[in-house]
Amino acid sequence: MRHLTDEEIQAYIDGEAASRPPQVEAHLAECPVCSGVLREYRRLYSALANDRCFAPSFLRATKALSELRLREKAETGWDRAETAVATLGIAGALAVALWAYTALGGPGAGLTEFLATSRRYLSPALESLRALANAAGSVGAEVGLVVTACFVLYVILSLDYLLVRPSARQATNG
């Protein structure tokens, strides 16, 4: 009598349809050697599905996760710093615009000229910022910070343009 191979017995347990022909069932019912091997495999399968030995690893994973949380917090703080700098930059730009609106002529004849000048000055800068922001989106937070720094620099230059040099411009126009 030919005994079943290990492969046939494993396939039998795995429940593959082709490996459960009636003759295999009959052989297992009458052959003590093969039914013994089948029992050993069933016990092995049961042990392989047991994860009690993983308890220490779960503890290590929990520890690793707690450290991961700290790193995420640091990243969140970085993101918040970026947002704060960008907000300050925008607030600064708005303040300068408001100051220009009221102090450099305000509404009236100078407004149209002021808006046209601002548009000319702002458009290329905004386009550049938009392009940089798109690139930054795919590169990472570091580039985002560089873009923010560029924006802050832009605000400083705006202040310089509107506060320090108006007299020079007037002299040139005049």
Add this chain to the structure above:
Amino acid sequence: MAEDRILIEESLSGDQEAFRSLVNRYGGLVVHIVHRMIRNAADAEDVYQDVFLKVYQALPRFRLESKMSTWIATITYNTCVNHLRKKKEVLLGDLTEENEEGMRLRTDCPSPVERAERVDIAERLETEIGKMPPQFRTVLTLFHLEDMTYREIAQVMNLPEGTVKSHLFRARKLLRRRLAERYGEEELVP
């Protein structure tokens, strides 16, 4: 699947708790794979962190075309493989006949001491699995602990399905033989 989608969307919108729920849901899967592939405890901690970070960073690119478990298992497996390569550990070793014969000769009869030491079968099994090359350990883990299909395991490990089946069959055959020869059939009790 629907719950995964909600958790992913919430995570992508910045909800840290949603991401934590994802980690809790699939943490067991990550632990099983890392535990079986990385034997050094300190290294395993680093790998856990790497895996979780990679999942977090790659989440925007995940499309729910495949199962979340398969995707996370793939990241985990690849992270472990990279770690083992850096450590220059053998990844693609084989269960050679020579090894099998050597084990049989060495352990043909369990000693009285071994029989007296009735260590839990799961621990014995873990010891024997630890002697196998990482690929065999992973196949056993994904099939028996994660209930993955041959196709899913093949996808995770980037192997042909036939190789997965062959690895499984040979690993189980060797484990049964080693345990029976080393500890005696009557001790193969779950």
